[in-house]
Amino acid sequence: MPGFLKEFFNRNGTGMGLTILLLVLFWTIGLIILPQLSMLDFSFRPNLPPPEIGGPKDVYTLENYQYLVYGPEGGSQDYNSVDLRVFFRTLIAAVCVTIFNLILCYPIAYYLGQSKGNHIRIFAMMLIIPYWINEILRAFALRIIFGETGVLNTIFVGLGIWDTPFDFIRNDIALYAGLGYAYILLMIFPIYNVIESLDHNQIEAARDLGAPWWRIHWRVVIPYAKPGISSGCTMVFMLSAGALAAPQILGGPSSLWFTQLIYQQFNDNNDWPQGAAYAIVLLVTCILFVLAMMRLFKVNMGDIGK
Amino acid sequence: MSELKLTDVAKTYGPVKVLKDINLDIQTGELIVFVGPSGCGKSTLLRMIAGLEKISGGTLEIEGQVMNDVPPAQRGIAMVFQSYALYPHMTVRENMAFALKIAKVPAAEIDAAVKRAAQILQLEPFLDRLPKALSGGQRQRVAIGRAIVRDPKVYLFDEPLSNLDAALRVATRIEIARLKEAMPDSTMIYVTHDQVEAMTLASRIVVLANKGIAQVGTPLELYETPDNEFVAQFIGSPSMNLLPGKITQTGPQTTVQLDGGGVAVSTIPTQPEDQGRSVNVGIRPEDFVLTEDAPVFQGCVDFTEALGEVTLLYFAKEKDDASEAVIAKLPGIQRNLRGQTVSVAAAPEKVHLFSNGQSMRP
Structure with missing residues (x-):
């Protein structure tokens, strides 16, 4: 038995330890790994009517993956x-949403983390409570704001700033706003957690040492907050690349999100193997991309858990 | 030469006055210690000098130049923080070079400055380590090194030893004293709540209390001739006993009839009009000696603490009021005094007189 397991059992007792261990294993293996493995298995099989499953035609094949690259035979x-265009557009858009979110959330997280007093708790509550409203309703609320006869257009056309209503939805502005808004908390709180533990003296010392404010952030706060930033960025990127509700409700008619293609394959075309292959491609690409970014910015896997 | 001058400096947070009427003239090469009870504003005053806290009133001059609105880095000061405030992602070398790099000093000069500071502080073997790989004392030295490389006119230390354990604190205290000796022209201001640090390091001590300066003086001046009851009780441990009484005889020597029954004689002279005035007689516990005749104080020993080199006697209170118990500190080991009635006296030159909280010393 490895040392950490032995210590784990010593600390929790055999009965309790075994229960916790089994629950964790059930969670990771039973609810995450096995379903994903079966998806992986699906993705390598042809789409057959139920009677033929397990029959002679049910062999492993790459045709589902080939379809994504080369299209129908x-x-x-x-x-x-x-x-392919939808696929890459989704990835690039997810990167943009992540960067936009980081720029928006870093100052908020910094402010929350470094100020003291009761108002911080109120601010945090004001950030959290809107998330009691479910995602679909929030997306439709944004439609009310961004729609052709929505709040923004009524105001701007009413003020005479624009002659005709601006189509926020066709231009994807509503989509980006919705995606950005959906994951704000996932960006703010990891950064806030790290910055809160930053000794304020370090900032004062930097001032004392002559650093201007942008340099204090660049050289002192951001390096310190790197684990929080990378954990927030990873979550926001993964979730926006995999978002379905926001693109469905806020996306323009011409711009599909890759997840919508996956959804169509599973649901409308009833082609599970094809859908599984698309989903696996998205998953693997996102993981590889995140790993590459982590290497580029010298972030350890352990930092993500902070 | 006057290095740093504070004139009528005040600090207010909204309607709350934290400090007022701070007047202080610090000479080049002095090591000034700000000391006072917690919350007296000593750190605030230091941070105002550093430029981290706005000065609400009065002026701060460094080398004759008003510095009230000059940003911290341009004041010619360098601060050493209580928590060290080292940057965890930078090596010792990078931490020490940080200020010079921002000031765009050429790399060769930075290197030389860091090397020199590392040599003074014996940090050369650690230059490429991260702060987390250093002990508390070493980190403290890096924080000092970060100040030294800037070659400031004034060093500011904000309770630099309070994060160290007792043994290391003594060692680092001696190191700072040595450092000061090695740099006789640099001026240092040092904030602490530890009076031993204040007494051992300071060329002059500034005692802060009640939003202002209670007294400024050399350590021994504060100990021997405190201006007021606050300083008298703040400096020295255990603190000075204050015994209420009435002056019965004035002249070059003053006699006081104590409310507790004893009679104290002080070498502090008084005028005839002081006759009958209510005063507090101040006597340090270590100035008490056992006596057979004419006691200043007589009481039952309620409790003793034997420290080996000295024995502390805590006398039972006469009345069960709020006043503090009288304490005597006798040299050596005194056995079997607990429960006994003991008489103590003090030499007239060791007896202080306070009227309305202020010393009656002319």
């Missing part, structure tokens, strides 16, 4: 440009 194009 004998199709008019060399590549599946529609789906």
